[in-house]
Amino acid sequence: MRYTSLTDFLKSNHAKRAPSPLAMVFVEDTAEIDTTARHHQQAGFQSILMFMPSNFDLAPDVDATVIRIDHDLTKDAPLADVVNGVIDTVPDKSWVYYCYNTEYLFHPFCETRSVGEMLTFHGEERRDAMLTYVVDLYADDLHASPNAVSLENAHLDRSGYYALARKTSEGHPKERQLDFFGGLRWRYEEHVPANRRKIDRISLFKTAPGLKLREDFTFNKEELNTYACPWHHNITAAVCSFRTAKALKRNPGSTFDIETFKWHNSAPFEWHSRQLLDLGLMEPGQWF
Known part of the structure; x- marks a missing residue:
């Protein structure tokens, strides 16, 4: 699933009903985007949110299993604002994790x-x-x-x-x-x-x-x-x-x-x- 902005995602049922634990991956460059997502899927996170520039690519297997949100940290809202938006939207008492790509x-x-x-x-x-x-x-x-x-x-x-x-x-x-x-x-x-x-x-x-x-x-x-x-x-x-x-x-x-x-x-x-x-x-x- 793909959303063209943070605002569109936060209005969606995917955000309001996201299963816990949830991982947020903030993509800054093209290095190891797919391995970062796969690692956290294998760790047991039930939802993976990928915040990444619209022109970056995802491998087909990753693209089919994550929620992608078009978001460029160099131009759009900073990480703390995005995390706080997710905190306010996902179900209360959800466990949330955040990191960058290559982490x-x-x-x-x-x-x-x-x-x-x-x-x-x-x-x-x-x-x-x-x-x-x-x-x-x-x-x-x-x-x-x-x-x-x-x-x-x-x-x-x-x-x-x-x-x-x-x-x-x-x-x-x-x-x-x-x-x-x-x-x-x-x-x-x-x-x-x-x-x-x-x-x-x-x-x-x-x-x-x-x-x-x-x-x-x-x-x-x-x-x-x-x-x-x-x-x-x-x-x-x-x-x-x-x-x-x-x-x-x-x-x-x-x-x-x-x-x-x-x-x-x-x-x-x-x-x-x-x-x-x-x-x-x-x-x-x-x-x-």
Whole structure:
């Protein structure tokens, strides 16, 4: 199904009756559009919304199974506005996820357990949102893959991640909230604006009246921005993303300074949740 604008989609029954969990994929370029959609279908999302420029193509099998909305982030409403429009339209208490193309969600034990099973458990723990870490991926050979994207030869940083207290406007630490840093945004911070260096994102959340996503990927209800409940650790997930690597190679101010993203702490990405768990890049909480 295809809609020619966000407005047309939000008026439709597809929006008002979208089954949960629902994934929103925002397409910025032509890299790995189809694999992004297929990955999240295989993860167990019941609805896939593809927001993409009208001149981009989808593979026939993907086109037949997703809802496509013509939307160009460079010209039309920004991501936060689109997400908030969907929040206001889909059924209340729906689980929603959002990402960009070339980003792949991994959750603990995702090889044998669906995202729906994980969110059911998470909801039973009285949690309405889940913290995700955006883990940078990059091609090992930028001559062979000049856009820095290679599924077959993807690498990640196995160390260099850290967190700082998130503070209120008065300078006091927020309860159970941290700002997380690391990956390419840390290693090449001179090329990344300060307000875009964080790697934490509340990518999974449950819709509710009045809920709004802010531009910094946090919500207007502070409890949804916490990494855990007051009693114990909760599940976290990872969004494995080529997006930063693509941007650094596309940006004229940084591309000529980077011959390779590999360093002594690079490791091949195994496309398996066990590696991310072992590296501490996601947390199973009480879900065994």
